[in-house]
Amino acid sequence: MAEVVFGPVLILGGYGSVGSRTARALRQLHPELPLVIAGRDTAKAEALAAELGHAISAPLDLERDDLGLPADLEPAVVLTAVRDLSLRTQNWAAAQGAAYIALSDGVFEIGPAIAGFIRQPKAAPVVLLGHSMGSVPALAALHAASDFERIEAIEVGLVFDPADPLGLASQEDMERIGAIGPAPLVRSQGLWRWIGAPQTERSFTGIDGRTHQGATVGLVDVFSLSASAAKSVRVDFAEGQTASTLRGEKPSHEVIIEIAGQRKDGREGRFRWELVDLDGYAALSAKGIAVVIEGLFGLAGKPRPTSGLHLPETLVDTGHLMRRLAGFGIVMRET
CATH class of the missing domain: 3.30.360.10 (Dihydrodipicolinate Reductase; domain 2)
Structure with a gap:
C-alpha cells in the first residue's frame, strides 16, 4: 500500500491485545500506511501511534453517534477491535463510505450486522470476520x-x-x-x-x-x-x-x-x-486481520471491493495468505 490515496485504517480499540498487534502487523507489511489508533484511554492511543509512525491517535466514545471522533476523519477502513452492541460503529463507517470489519460476532450474532448492511448495501463493504485467529x-x-x-x-x-x-x-x-x-x-x-x-x-x-x-x-x-x-x-x-x-x-x-x-x-x-x-493466538489473529484489510484495498490477490457483504475468502486469495504467513x-x- 505505497500510495496514501488508499486512505487511513481506523482501529477502534487499537491499543488492545488484538488491535495493537494488528496495527503492528499492518505497519510491518506497509510502512507508509496511515493508521488511526482510537480508544477511550488517549494516553495509550498516543503512545502506540508514536511507536508506529505514520499514525495518529483519536478519542473514542461508543455512546455517541459520531463515536467522539474528529469530524474531519475520513478513514478507508474501520476495524472494530472493541465490542459494540449498538452497532453505532457500523452506522458511522457507512456514513463515511468506509469499509467496516466486524470482529467478534458469533454465528448466532451476525443478524444485526447483516441487517445494517441490507439497509445501506451500496455504502461500503462490510466484512464478517468473527472467525478464529x-x-x-x-x-x-x-x-x-x-x-x-x-x-x-x-x-x-x-x-x-x-x-x-x-x-x-x-x-x-x-x-x-x-x-x-x-x-x-x-x-x-x-x-x-x-x-x-x-x-x-x-x-x-x-x-x-x-x-x-x-x-x-x-x-x-x-x-x-x-x-x-x-x-x-x-x-x-x-x-x-x-x-x-x-x-x-x-x-x-x-x-x-x-x-x-x-x-x-x-x-x-x-x-x-x-x-x-x-x-x-493474538499474534496469529492480528496477521490474519491485516491480510483481510489488504483485501479491502485489492492487495490480496482479488479485486478491490466497493461495496458488498463479505467473508474473508471473497477478499483474500489463499495463496496470498500463505505468502504473507x-x-x-x-x-x-x-x-
Missing part, C-alpha cells in the same frame, strides 16, 4: 482444500495454551458465546445442524503426537469452510500445553487441519496439515 485457520484450510477433487470433511483443531491467555475482549467474547449462544452450528453430511453433546466433542492429535480433547464452538469459520463444498465442516477448540511450552519455550498456538476426500492426483484418504505461530515466519506443512 482472524480467519487464518479457515483460509489455510481452503488453501489445502484447493488440491482436492472431492471433499467429504474438513475438521480444524485449535490448541490454546493456558500460558497464552486470551485478551480481555477475546475472553469476554468466548464467555458470551458459551453462556448465551445456542448449540454450535456445523455442516454434517451436507446439512447445516445445531449440535449438542456428545456430538460437540472431538479429540485430535497435536503437533507432538499428544491427544487433545476439543469441542466445537459457534464461530463463523464454518461459513467460510463451506466454500470448499465439503459435506461436513467443523472447528474445535482445545486447551492444553503446546509443544513449544513443553520444550521450555514460550507458548504458541497450534492449528491442525484434517481433510478427508480425493485429491486431484487420485489419492484418497484423510490428509493433515499443521500450522504453528510461536507468538501465540511465510513472510511472518509461519509455514503450513503437510504431515
